[in-house]
Amino acid sequence: MPSVHNISEQEIIQSLQPLNHRFFHIDDLAQYVQKILNIGNAEVIRDTDNNLLSYILYYDNQDDMFVSMVWTHPQHQGKGLAKKILRNLIGKTSKNIILEVHKDNPAKYLYEKSGFVVIKQEGDLWTMKLERV
Numbered sequence: 001m002p003s004v005h006n007i008s009e010q011e012i013i014q015s016l017q018p019l020n021h022r023f024f025h026i027d028d029l030a031q032y033v034q035k036i037l038n039i040g041n042a043e044v045i046r047d048t049d050n051n052l053l054s055y056i057l058y059y060d061n062q063d064d065m066f067v068s069m070v071w072t073h074p075q076h077q078g079k080g081l082a083k084k085i086l087r088n089l090i091g092k093t094s095k096n097i098i099l100e101v102h103k104d105n106p107a108k109y110l111y112e113k114s115g116f117v118v119i120k121q122e123g124d125l126w127t128m129k130l131e132r133v
């Protein structure tokens, strides 16, 4: 029984498929989504017609929270939606938050502006962390 009810498998796959291997690399997208739906969590922003505007996918099953994906609909980017959804998540937990981002992905600016710092660089992949006091 999936633990995530606020977003569907189809919505995640449709939103990520066109971006995969451009901004990030997910080998098996279907498996990735199943894992999120089974043991992960999602926060979503929708419009009044229930269209998906932005979401964050994360795992909260370890000492540190792990953000797996942040996405905003292409027509709604640059309006602060991702920043808002990330802020909401930060406000909900006192855990440190970890994420990984490709060094050329502009999403790194979102994370930097939200207080994340680079703690590891492995090839093109950066690990970033928001350390809580």
Ligand SMILES: CC(C)(COP(=O)(O)OP(=O)(O)OC[C@H]1O[C@@H](n2cnc3c(N)ncnc32)[C@H](O)[C@@H]1OP(=O)(O)O)[C@@H](O)C(=O)NCCC(=O)NCCS
Pocket (backbone or CB within 6 Å): 019, 023, 024, 054, 068, 069, 070, 071, 072, 073, 076, 077, 078, 079, 080, 081, 082, 083, 084, 100, 101, 102, 105, 106, 107, 109, 110, 111, 113
């Ligand atoms: C990354 C992404 C989620 C940002 O969504 P968004 O809703 O447009 O972001 P916001 O409008 O909330 O921007 C937040 C901050 O990040 C900065 N930022 C976001 N995208 C940026 C870009 N392409 N270049 C420079 N800065 C950027 C904004 O300037 C903003 O800073 P500000 O508050 O000082 O103005 C969106 O571009 C996306 O869906 N990308 C594809 C999926 C992806 O790669 N996700 C990350 C995987 S690690």
